[in-house]
Amino acid sequence: MTEKITQNKDYEEIAHYIMEKFMEHPRRDELIEKGEAMKFMSGMIWRNYHSNTSPYYKLYRQSGRMFPREEIDDTKPDTEYDQTDDIRLHAIEGILEDMEGEGIHYWYISTLFKMWVDEPNYSELSRQTLIPRTSIAEAVEEARTYIKKRLRDNGIID
Numbered sequence: 001m002t003e004k005i006t007q008n009k010d011y012e013e014i015a016h017y018i019m020e021k022f023m024e025h026p027r028r029d030e031l032i033e034k035g036e037a038m039k040f041m042s043g044m045i046w047r048n049y050h051s052n053t054s055p056y057y058k059l060y061r062q063s064g065r066m067f068p069r070e071e072i073d074d075t076k077p078d079t080e081y082d083q084t085d086d087i088r089l090h091a092i093e094g095i096l097e098d099m100e101g102e103g104i105h106y107w108y109i110s111t112l113f114k115m116w117v118d119e120p121n122y123s124e125l126s127r128q129t130l131i132p133r134t135s136i137a138e139a140v141e142e143a144r145t146y147i148k149k150r151l152r153d154n155g156i157i158d
Contacts, residue, residue, distance in 0.1 A: 001038070005045045017056050018044050053121055088156055095150045099143070106146075112136055113143035 002015040048056035099110035122133040
């Protein structure tokens, strides 16, 4: 099924990825009982392989080119460990936590920012939250600006 959907000779990687994600899916048992598991998985394969915003695409594909698994060496880091990245990440987490306690507006924009980090698609966030896309985009941009200002004020970034 995966080979037919992807029409790619390197179809095993996405097949294994989809099987793993399906096994973790909360509706797995329900779909199996209804006999709709294969239909559901074929949709997962199609969306993950053909969408450039899917989690699979972000992990394994780039600009439409498939990277064979043997080209990826998980034993060697791509770059050396940079402690400043950890410092920045911890600072951002602290700023977001502070924002939640600074009033309803800052709680709102920090919450939408965190949701956007997990799902960087404004349309999908709009469907999940019933908040208009433009409002989400404005809130995310305001949060980014606020976080950058606080990082600059604290000397964490230039």
